[in-house]
Structure formats: C-alpha cells, structure tokens
Amino acid sequence: MFCIKGQLETFFEPRVHESLASHLMCGFGYRGRNDVVFVTSDLLFASPYPGLGLTSKAGQWQTKGDPTPASEAQQCYAWHLFPVVEFVHEKGDQGRKAERCLGAMQSQEKRYKQRYDWVVMARPDLMFTYMPYTTSTLSHRRIEFDDQVKILPRYA
Numbered sequence: 001m002f003c004i005k006g007q008l009e010t011f012f013e014p015r016v017h018e019s020l021a022s023h024l025m026c027g028f029g030y031r032g033r034n035d036v037v038f039v040t041s042d043l044l045f046a047s048p049y050p051g052l053g054l055t056s057k058a059g060q061w062q063t064k065g066d067p068t069p070a071s072e073a074q075q076c077y078a079w080h081l082f083p084v085v086e087f088v089h090e091k092g093d094q095g096r097k098a099e100r101c102l103g104a105m106q107s108q109e110k111r112y113k114q115r116y117d118w119v120v121m122a123r124p125d126l127m128f129t130y131m132p133y134t135t136s137t138l139s140h141r142r143i144e145f146d147d148q149v150k151i152l153p154r155y156a
Helices: 014-028 072-080 094-112
Strands: 002-005 036-040 084-089 118-122 143-145 149-153
Touching: 002 014, 002 094, 014 072, 014 118, 036 094, 084 094, 094 118
Parallel strands: 002 036, 002 118, 036 084
Antiparallel strands: 118 149, 143 149
C-alpha cells in the first residue's frame, strides 16, 4: 500500500508525479497489490475516479513557480499513473494524516480480506530521483525520514 499524504501543491508538475510513480512505486519493487490512498487537506471538486470521492477542479492547483494552474488534462494524466483505491480529506497535521492512511489501509484490508505486506507513506510534493530501498534489501526493516517518507513492514 502506498499512501500519498499532504497538500497537492506541486504534485501536478510532471517531474513530481512521474518521479513518485516511477521511482517510489516501481522502484520499491513490490510485486503484490500496489494500491494507493491519497490523504489531503485540499478541497476537491470533480472526480476523475467516479465513486472514490476525489474531486479536482481544472485550474485549482498551480504548479510551484508557475502562475498557470494545472489544466484538466495535466491533472488527468497525473491521476492515471496511480492505482487509487481511496481519497481521504483531512485538514490535520502530518501525524493525523498518517493515522488516516493507516485507517484507510485497514479498511482496504478488511474489504479485500488480504493484508498488505508493506506500507509506504510519502508526501505528494517530493521528487524522487531513485529509490534506494527495495523489498529485497529491507528485509522487514523500518525506514523513516521525518514526515517525508516512511517505509513500514506489516507483520503477520
């Protein structure tokens, strides 16, 4: 399970969302279910994923340093890179968002009657150039970088 938590300010910049998809998700190397949960405090208005509660109005988010808001096409492209199973609206701090990530993960586990082996939490404004950790190199070790990235094994 991947949980992307925080504000979507720079998420729609191609170099940001593409790095999350290719280096964080694909680079981690997990071969099981790679579901994604987004936990954000952003108010959202139209859904590219019907039934999931995500809403993003075209032009709502601007890319950092760019006065031109992200277009509907840019937003659609960014969202299609992620197998999103749930969107959660949370205005609290990063700790509260992490709690909501874990709650969403548990509800998905209950829904599919299958536990996730790993939980990877990351902020949506991070750009990854590579993923230094994989499931084979971690061997159930826990990695944490403040509120930026957490890689947590799930124990049976």
